[in-house]
Amino acid sequence: MTTLLKVKQLSKSYQQRGLWLKKESFTVLAPTSFSVEAHKTLAIIGEAGSGKSTLAKILVGAEPASSGQIYLNGQLLQAGSYKQRCQHIRMIFQDSGTTLNPSLTILQLLDEPLKLNTPFDEKKRKALIRTTLQKVGLLGDHMNFYPHMFSGGQKQRISLARAIILQPQVIILDEALAALDPSLRSQMINLLLDLQQQMGLAYILISHNLGIIRHFSDDLMVLSQGKVVESGKTLEVMNNPQHKVTQKLLMNQNFQLKLRKK
Amino acid sequence: MNLLDIRNLSIELVHDDQNILAVDKVSLSMKEGEVRGLVGESGSGKSLLAQAIVGVLDDKWHVHADRFHWRGIDLLRLSIEERKALLSRDIAMIFQEPMACLDPTTTIGEQLAEAIDANSLTGFFWQKQQQRHSASIKLLHKVGIKSHSACLNSYPHQLTEALCQRVMIAIALARRPILLIADEPTAAMENSNQVQIFRLLASLNQLKNMSILLISHDLENITHWTNTITVMYSGQFVEAGTTNQIFNKPLHPYTRALVDSSPSANFHLPAKSRLMTLPGSIPILQHLPIGCRLGPRCPRAQQACVIAPSVTNFHGHKVSCHFPLMPIKAPCVSKRNC
Numbered sequence: 001m002t003t004l005l006k007v008k009q010l011s012k013s014y015q016q017r018g019l020w021l022k023k024e025s026f027t028v029l030a031p032t033s034f035s036v037e038a039h040k041t042l043a044i045i046g047e048a049g050s051g052k053s054t055l056a057k058i059l060v061g062a063e064p065a066s067s068g069q070i071y072l073n074g075q076l077l078q079a080g081s082y083k084q085r086c087q088h089i090r091m092i093f094q095d096s097g098t099t100l101n102p103s104l105t106i107l108q109l110l111d112e113p114l115k116l117n118t119p120f121d122e123k124k125r126k127a128l129i130r131t132t133l134q135k136v137g138l139l140g141d142h143m144n145f146y147p148h149m150f151s152g153g154q155k156q157r158i159s160l161a162r163a164i165i166l167q168p169q170v171i172i173l174d175e176a177l178a179a180l181d182p183s184l185r186s187q188m189i190n191l192l193l194d195l196q197q198q199m200g201l202a203y204i205l206i207s208h209n210l211g212i213i214r215h216f217s218d219d220l221m222v223l224s225q226g227k228v229v230e231s232g233k234t235l236e237v238m239n240n241p242q243h244k245v246t247q248k249l250l251m252n253q254n255f256q257l258k259l260r261k262k
Numbered sequence: 263m264n265l266l267d268i269r270n271l272s273i274e275l276v277h278d279d280q281n282i283l284a285v286d287k288v289s290l291s292m293k294e295g296e297v298r299g300l301v302g303e304s305g306s307g308k309s310l311l312a313q314a315i316v317g318v319l320d321d322k323w324h325v326h327a328d329r330f331h332w333r334g335i336d337l338l339r340l341s342i343e344e345r346k347a348l349l350s351r352d353i354a355m356i357f358q359e360p361m362a363c364l365d366p367t368t369t370i371g372e373q374l375a376e377a378i379d380a381n382s383l384t385g386f387f388w389q390k391q392q393q394r395h396s397a398s399i400k401l402l403h404k405v406g407i408k409s410h411s412a413c414l415n416s417y418p419h420q421l422t423e424a425l426c427q428r429v430m431i432a433i434a435l436a437r438r439p440i441l442l443i444a445d446e447p448t449a450a451m452e453n454s455n456q457v458q459i460f461r462l463l464a465s466l467n468q469l470k471n472m473s474i475l476l477i478s479h480d481l482e483n484i485t486h487w488t489n490t491i492t493v494m495y496s497g498q499f500v501e502a503g504t505t506n507q508i509f510n511k512p513l514h515p516y517t518r519a520l521v522d523s524s525p526s527a528n529f530h531l532p533a534k535s536r537l538m539t540l541p542g543s544i545p546i547l548q549h550l551p552i553g554c555r556l557g558p559r560c561p562r563a564q565q566a567c568v569i570a571p572s573v574t575n576f577h578g579h580k581v582s583c584h585f586p587l588m589p590i591k592a593p594c595v596s597k598r599n600c
Contacts, residue, residue, distance in 0.1 A: 048452055151543050152304065181303035181544065182480055186523035186537040193534055208453055211482070215525035215533055235533070252453040 006035040010068035041203040046223035090163035094175040096155040100147040107143040153184035266292040269329035302494035354439035360426035364418040371414030374398040377436040401432040496555040503579035513581040
């Protein structure tokens with residue numbers, strides 16, 4: 001297995017005007033290093049304010065990092081090179097309904113990244129959109145619909161289509177499964193797993209639901225107050241949590257579901 | 263005696279050309295001191311049902327019921343004013359979306375003080391004022407807000423969603439209700455906060471004998487805290503029984519799919535294997551299938567499913583399906599035959 005994404009000493013801190021012209025810095029993410037391989041899923045858990053969303057934003061390029069480097073396929077990603085980055089690292093957000101522009105049809109929505117990033121002509125773009133929609137379990141004719149005509153689960157599929165249309169290598173799922181109903185959520189998990197096998201995608205999954213993480217991910221990273229407190233193989237960490245924060249998170253989840261099967 | 267006994271409650275949305283039956287003949291009964299879960303995915307009508315119980319639906323919704331009893335009193339026979347007086351004394355509700363339900367123009371302190379029962383205060387008006395203040399501080403402490411003075415003086419937009427949710431719970435608890443209807447009380451919270459809130463509700467249930475109707479879209483989240491569960495799908499009654507029955511021996515294909523689709527409930531599944539799931543998506547209100555509304559998605563659907571099934575009772579485990587997962591033996595009449 002080749003290492004797809006490698007992060008070295010990535011950190012983020014904000015400058016705050018303190019007393020007497022002194023600038024106080026406020027660290028959101030302490031220097032963090034990790035790597036993700038193709039076909040693998042890295043899960044990130046942590047409490048609110050532990051810096052997991054910040055990490056996702058930095059990786060996708062929505063926020064600049066204070067220090068550190070991100071390597072994709074061994075190549076350094078420059079801070080301003082969005083062209084390169086947005087082709088290979090894509091993100092799906094929690095609330096799919098609000099991330100789709102309501103005044104554009106699905107065709108226009110999916111056409112936008114293609115226009116900006118590929119040299120294809122219109123015919124080829126349309127064909128690609130059709131196959132991508134079929135790949136996520138929708139019909140090709142859905143491209144003429146507007147977002148409000150779809151249900152919540154279908155909207156999430158459209159965001160997924162928008163994410164995979166550029167043949168990316170890494171997809172970041174920031175609580176992308178939390179807002180879905182249980183029966184649609186398991187459909188979505190199946191779809192994501194299928195796509196991972198077909199396309200060799202690497203996922204970075206940010207989630208609260210430890211059941212999904214256990215099922216879905218290979219590696220697990222626990223963040224607390226901007227620091228990585230524990231990381232390793234998902235099953236090993238879950239079966240034998242070392243740090244207090246991990247133990248607390250796991251204990252809370254066990255409360256939610258006491259297995260009644262004896 | 264049942265605390266709440268509802269039989270065949272229907273809620274209809276009155277529309278220009280056609281009426282939409284949003285909730286179709288749902289029965290619900292609650293015993294005193296019981297924690298009942300009401301589970302359903304979005305659009306299943308669980309929030310509508312709760313709102314119909316409290317009586318806060320507006321005119322465009324028509325509510326019919328064959329029986330609607332509250333502690334033996336037939337609510338259908340009372341006038342609206344009498345019913346409101348009775349229900350507002352005994353039932354409290356925690357609404358979804360706390361940010362939207364709190365008044366944005368007044369402080370939390372005022373809203374909380376408003377909810378406190380005037381009959382519990384004694385003395386002159388300045389003494390009452392003080393009692394109100396200390397009572398609201400006590401309520402905030404009860405729901406786990408430590409910095410009470412900051413919270414009382416702030417407006418809803420200054421607080422986080424989770425704090426607003428706790429304030430909503432405090433307002434609901436202010437009148438010491440007999441039945442608390444909690445509509446997704448922990449939707450905006452993290453796991454550790456969720457557990458705190460559930461623990462609070464469970465302790466109130468045990469110490470004050472307060473009954474709770476816990477509404478959630480996720481079966482796995484609430485199984486630890488409930489005695490009995492009612493499952494709904496798309497406005498129809500699906501299954502009701504004890505938590506153990508629902509979770510371990512589901513009779514309805516839909517409940518089965520809910521349990522099977524949750525990865526945390528299926529520890530034996532190897533990682534990254536396919537989860538069991540129902541095909542298709544939840545029907546929208548404008549295009550509801552006839553008969554059993556699960557029909558188009560159900561793996562066991564047959565021709566008979568175009569007619570809505572009636573409820574079969576099997577030792578307190580009620581199921582509404584033509585082809586339940588386990589063959590139901592007819593309940594025996596005398597014990598000797600069994």
